[in-house]
Amino acid sequence: MTQLDPSILLVDDSAVNLEILKEALARYNTITASNGDEAMEIAFSREKPDLILLDIVMPGMNGYEVCRILKNNDLSKDIPIIFITGQNDSESILKGFEAGAIDYITKPFNIMELKARVKTQLSIKMARDQNQRLIQKIRTVNKKLTDSIEYAQKIQNASLPHEDFLNKIMPEHFIMLRPRDIVSGDFYWVEETNNKLIIVAADCTGHGVPGAFMSMYGVAYLHEIVGKNGITQPAEIINKLRRIVIESLKQEEGSEVKDGMDISIISIDKTNKVIEFAGAFNDLLLVRNKEMQIFQADHMPVSIGESDKPYTNHTIPYQDNDCVYLYSDGYPSQFGGPNDKKLMQKGFRNLLLDNHQYPMPQQGDIFNKFFDMWKGINDQIDDVLVMGIRM
Incomplete structure (x- = not known):
């Protein structure tokens, strides 16, 4: 993901809902899937999305099952997931968080609220990714320094x-x-x-x-x-x-x-x-x-x-x-x-x-x-x- 071009996977069995979401989130690159199998195929691909908006009630696997599978797979576990669904009772919301979602938006959703929540989660994701890149860079530099010092140790020991x-x-x-x-x-x-x-x-x-x-x-x-x-x-x-x-x-x-x-x-x-x-x-x-x-x-x-x-x-x-x-x-x-x-x-x-x-x-x-x-x-x-x- 780049700061100017994040991608969002929209998962819903309703073509109408997908179009509404795409229009509301037009500033981002959006990818759509109409069921859990399609969603997982995209999430496991090389060009994985930066955020997933996931419906719960779908034919085949429901959103909870899809979310649990994605969170238990190394290829997709770091992708944040927001449930967007009409099931807004407290038990359903709790079940969604237990499955691994980071946020919960109920239908019918407010467009401004949707944009704000998406923006917030993408900002968090971008900051986390940047931290991971910096940590990896530090690890690489540290390994090079450690390797050099360990070789220097061999030279020093040889002088004794x-x-x-x-x-x-x-x-x-x-x-x-x-x-x-x-x-x-x-x-x-x-x-x-x-x-x-x-x-x-x-x-x-x-x-x-x-x-x-x-x-x-x-x-x-x-x-x-x-x-x-x-x-x-x-x-x-x-x-x-x-x-x-x-x-x-x-x-x-x-x-x-x-x-x-x-x-x-x-x-x-x-x-x-x-x-x-x-x-x-x-x-x-x-x-x-x-x-x-x-x-x-x-x-x-x-x-x-x-x-x-x-x-x-x-x-x-x-x-x-x-x-x-x-x-x-x-x-x-x-x-x-x-x-x-x-x-x-x-x-x-x-x-x-x-x-x-x-x-x-x-x-x-x-x-x-x-x-x-x-x-x-x-x-x-x-x-x-x-x-x-x-x-």
Whole structure:
């Protein structure tokens, strides 16, 4: 149907009534049928009408039967039907609405009333059809975007260290990475160079597509800083990473783009049993003998900021069976639980303490299940990254 050229199917066994209706509705394209079979054939056709005016008393199938059949068929169920009949008792009117009609006009009808009711129902039909077209267009656009983002997810996942590589060079560990959307602003990175094992957990500004763009930047920059230039001290890695981010994104004090990342980096020297750590907002947690030590990160982002001091490099001797945890703020920031509040840092750290004695893969399962239980029916509010390593 177009706004200027709607079509109406007139169904009546009286040729006189059909002529009167056609004349009254001359501004529209009208199609006529003298019985239910003809009406259904037209309603099921490719050029289906936009509105049906249907008599009740007809030879063969009556109007109620025709209406029920049309409303139960996918080809015609969306066509509005107005009964136009001499049966104007309340029982007949109720029966008509129960059959699926949207309006009821009694004979002899008033021409002005007929035109007004037809115009109203056609306007409603046109608005509904327009909404359906817009919804379908939105679905099509959404599918294209979703398909593109899902392909981007494959690219992003391919940029992360492969599981076989991690199992080969890392101690016992688990990695919990749960994007809020399809792609993630959180990422992890692992490399072995100059007899040092470098492990990175990062949380880029934003989530979804903007966060994923920043994460790909971060992976590329880390390959350059560590892989190409062989820098292994965590503080120096973050210092250089901050400079590259500021220069690459052309960040200045008044610039609009101040995106960057929070990050924690450790360098493990297995020979001397020493961990070096530096962080931007993301702390390092170490559990030893059922006690937790917190090594605080600097409160300076990896981007343009109020402070541009060098990052602090912590040197931490470690012992066998120490548990080290790197994480983003997504897990402790999640709303849920019996009071629908954030888990917070305290709750998150207690969860680690309560379960640190288990093998790392089992801890990963525990933290995933707890997160789902805590979140419940709430939406996930941020990307989540937790890395656990047993020394």
